[in-house]
Amino acid sequence: MESIPQRCEALVLHHTNYGESDIIVTLFTAQYGLLKGFAKAGRKSRKRFGAVLEPFTQAVFQWKQGRGAFLLLQEAELVDSRFGLRDDLQRLALASYGVELVSLLLEEGESYQHIYELLCSFLDYLEQGGDELCARLLFELRLIYLLGYMPHLLHCSECLKIFDDELIRFDANRGGSLCLDCAGSAGIAVDLGTIGSLARSLKVAHRQFEGFSFGQKTLQQAGLILGQVLQQILPREPKSLKFLSQL
Incomplete structure (x- = not known):
């Protein structure tokens, strides 16, 4: 990894209180991926940090290199608090x-420019009151694609046949979409229209969330498809997923 500068824009993913007044912060930057920061007296120093250590906040941080993997955060200049996200459960x-998802799937110290842009755009769209189901579908799909885990969609992952049937099957463990001859009873049944919608969505810029409209069946089937892929690549189930599914 190249030498980390002492000043860089970052997105706060989460923080943990440490001791009586310190805070450990997980930051996400476009250039260096995930970083760990230590804010000495972060809960007391309103002048240096204010509310910039809250999750979803974007700020320009200044730091010194500490011992080990931690950066010693000195101060921060707010870019966007995204405070509106806290108004709706x-x-x-x-x-x-x-x-x-980003915290679980990304490596520390690696460059993720497009994923940084994707996450910031996703959070902005949600704060502005965008369609939550569409936003989730697009975010999961694009994250999988940008990380290089995209399964086969428009042709059979085993015989490579281009689909002409309206109904196919999908099995992430076997590489993605399957024709009925190869699939047997494996995987889940999905409409070719759903697969086509996913493929077309990938042709749009990864920062764009406006202008999409998916039918109920597409949202349901796409959720199963993307859920299979994420289950395969995630080290564990996200803790936030259980809470999200209960809403």
């Missing part, structure tokens, strides 16, 4: 889920 839960 559903949006807050979905934002927390998106942040946790």
Whole structure:
């Protein structure tokens, strides 16, 4: 990893109180991926940090290199608090889920420019009151794609046949979409229209969330497809997923 500068824009993913007044913060940057920061007296120093250590906040942080993996945070200049996410429980839960996915799937110290842009755009769209179901579908789909885990969609993952049937099957453990001959009873039944919607969505810029409209069946089937893929690649189930599913 190249030398980390002492000043960089970052998104706060989460924080943990440490001792009587300190805070440990997980930051996400476009250039260096996930970073761990230590804010000495972070709960007391309003002048240096204010509310910028809250999750979803975007700020320009100044730090010194500490011992080990921790950066010693000196001060921060607010870019966007995204305070509006806290006004709606559903949006807050979905934002927390998106942040946790990133925390679980990304490596520390690696560059993730497009994923940084994706997450910021996702949070902005939610704060502005965008369609939550569409937002979740697009975020999960694009995150999987940008990380290189995208399954086969428009052709059979085993025989490579281009689909002409309206009904196919999907099994993430076997590489993605399957024709009926190869699938047998494996996987889940999905409409070719759902697969086509996912493929077309990937042709749009990863920062764009406006202008999408998915039918109820597409949302349901796409949720099963993306859920299978995420279950396969995640080290564990996100804690926020259980809470989100209860809303």
